[in-house]
Amino acid sequence: MKPTDISNPDYFHKVVDCQWACPAHTPVPEYIRMIATGRYSDAYMVNWHSNVFPGVLGRTCDRPCEPACRRGRVEEEPVAICRLKRVAADNKEDIRARLTPIPEIRNGKRIACVGAGPASLTVARDLAPLGYEVHVFDGAAKGGGFIRSQIPRFRLPESVIDEEVGYITDRGGVVTHYGQQIDSLKALLAEGYDAVFVGSGAPRGRDLDVPGRKEAAANIHIGIDWLSSVSFGHIESIGRRVIVLGGGNTAMDCCRSARRLGGETVTVVVRSGFEEMKASPWEKEDAMHEGIPILNWLVPKQVLHQDGKLTGMVFEKVKAERDARGRRQLVPSGEPDVVIEADDVLVAIGQENSFPWIERDIGLEFDRWGLPALNEATFQSSIPKVFFGGDAAFGPKNIIWAVAHGHEAAVSIDLFCRGEDVTRRPPPDVVMSSQKMGIHEWSYDSGVSLDLRFKVPHAEHEVALRDIRTEVELGYDRELAFKEAQRCLNCDVQTVFTTSLCIECDACVDICPVDCITFTPDAEEAELRDRLRVPALNLTQDLYVQDGLKTGRVMVKDEDVCLHCGMCAERCPTGAWDMQKFFLETAKPKAERVHACQAQ
């Protein structure tokens, strides 16, 4: 098998499963170690540089990092990465002085951002420090986009949004145009901006199309619109009996909000099975914990109404079946229909993009799903100076994806404004540093905690359900945060092998607690995987292979369940194994000096 090229940053980056899985590639173990040592502000700044909204994300992130966490493979549950992030945000000191400074002198370039959601604000945050003048337009009165309008207050207090949006908009370089909905891209382009970023989200909730929909319209609400009316205080109550349609996170937010606005019997009804629901497992859990049943395999058939008032809904019972071509289909199960009585129905069955404000004759191409035709790496559209990001780019995703898009689009816009090729992407910043401090001393805490995941304390039900503004999750206190942080395996502290130093004494093989190291004759990858001390069956995890040993064998390390405990390096008599910290920061536009000079 071909020896592993560890000079390719992707190799070790993949080993840090959480960072690799994070769309913004946040250096997770780095900030978790900081939390463990009480360096909350430092941990916050590591996050802020990568994901821009640590306080918001620490409460609301979709956490792609957690299912990826190696801890979940060697034990039961992953590290509570997301909630540790919140600990950093909750416990930090005033960090305003540490934010990237905004230069007094502008570089003369003006950028327009459509929408003030996470994607646009990320673009603004990345570009303003380089001297760009970023104009952010949004129809709402405040910034934040759907972070503000759709996430209920019991999950995310408004003060957190104000704070983190403020770090971007209140420090100069960014001009906000709130309350100003862009209704023509043509007109915006005519204003002579050097580049335009469209981060307008996926603002249209999908509607229901069954008999009775029109007649009972007064009691049927589109989920995201209803949530934003609740957020802005336009709606303060709902009927006693509520049906929520849909199985995504919006549906979970709807049902839990309804529970707080007077809904006594709130029922979630989902077309598909429980496991297949799009909502995150923890959001489903939280909803059920608040006494909200989730009913599966029910397809809406009819809305019942009397005298223009909704009285309930009829659902058809279905089951999943594969058709002749292997596609999964929902077919009637033959069981009797289910009738659920209700006063109000919330429809949270998906979101769509809509660009009524983009003229179709200005050269901007759309694909057949109505999404802009974009270069997937640069986010550039068919009009070179127009870039997209967030839900507006590739359809509805989540905050952390919007941030990741924002970073990439900012890099593109910077390259574009400097007249460079936007497809030539700058490489990430990578630093490898040995953690060895003494014969058996490492500059990281290499002991492996045996604790199981700690639960985040919640507010009492009676208190939580009384007021929609009462935050349900109380967050870890410092002590719990320390214990949870200790569960992190420090996957960024890499096992680096130097063949020329190895005397093949087997010490590393013998001591490795998870049997990941094998010395064996070389073979093709499939055969090697099978021949290891414990066969490497997880094909998503790489083998680290090095040749050139005296006996002609190869060293093979299965990265899958390595605990990064450093025992191999401690036991190595010659230092052939070393524990080196891999720090990767994705490329951000950082030509500030060049720009500032040019402006002068």
Add this chain to the structure above:
Amino acid sequence: MSFLPKPKLHHPKLPVNALGYTRRDYEGAISTLCAGCGHDSISAAIIQACFELDIEPHRVAKMSGIGCSSKTPDYFLGASHGFNSVHGRMPSVLTGANLANRDLIYLGVSGDGDSASIGFGQFAHSIRRAVNMTYIVENNGVYGLTKGQFSATSDKGSKAKKGVVNTDEAIDLIGIALQLGATYVGRSFSGDKDQLVPLIKGALRHNGPAFIDCISPCVAFNNHEGSTKSYDFVREHNEAMNFLDVILGREAITTEYAPGEVRDVVQHDGSVLRLRKLHDEYDPTDRVGAMHHLHERKAAGEIVTGLLYIDPDPQDLHENLATVATPLNRLDDAALVPGRKALEKLNASLR
């Protein structure tokens, strides 16, 4: 050595044996020996062998004397019986324990100082008395605990770390063991577990004095150029006589061999030692031939390894002495203290 305990977490797909134990369940405390010590590899091989043989840890008594090697029983089989005796006195303690309870598996672990110097006599007599045991010498040819003087197994002409040449003849423990009647004799190398693990398994299943000389490089004091017990030297001069597979009754034999290539030796307990021959002329059941071959290859500068001699049907100390079949701790008071009349009868028979 390491300051932190080895993490308890293990590979989620780690196999379990017939008793439901993983290999990790056969480990002991974390080793405090120098990093890279061959002894740690031998401990790992013992752990692997006991795991593969489905041995109940509480049926093993591990005994040792003094020295780096004699510390190692702390690092494996944490749930077994153990005795750390005076320097060089492991064989007599083991003999005594074996006489008292013949039902346990006795594993003696010693070093070249413990067995070839201070305990040379003890070693010799336990072998010639045919104590049923597995006697492993972790042989690094150096006094590592006292910073690297030559030991009694250092080869004549080999060099110490600072360049001093050894002028004394070396004791060849294999030769002595063969001469004194060990019925299972093997030599191996800590850096070759494929050979060592089956060799230990065969020894543990052997019903007589089984002796294994295991060359184990001392990374701190005897792993340099001029040493004849370094990783490099042993790898270059290792001449394996055979490869061994230990096959227990319940295992299906799946591997195909060419005729004449393998030789099966059935031990007393029914276990099959399957020897894959590397040297056609070598017959491991011929004691005199083995001794001859050993001397011949040594003169040629080779280190002969593998299962060198096996008597498939040995007789042990208990048979020789016609002792009671029941361990002493399971005999009742009447049997253990037969009384004045029995004593008088015994004395009379000796007059």
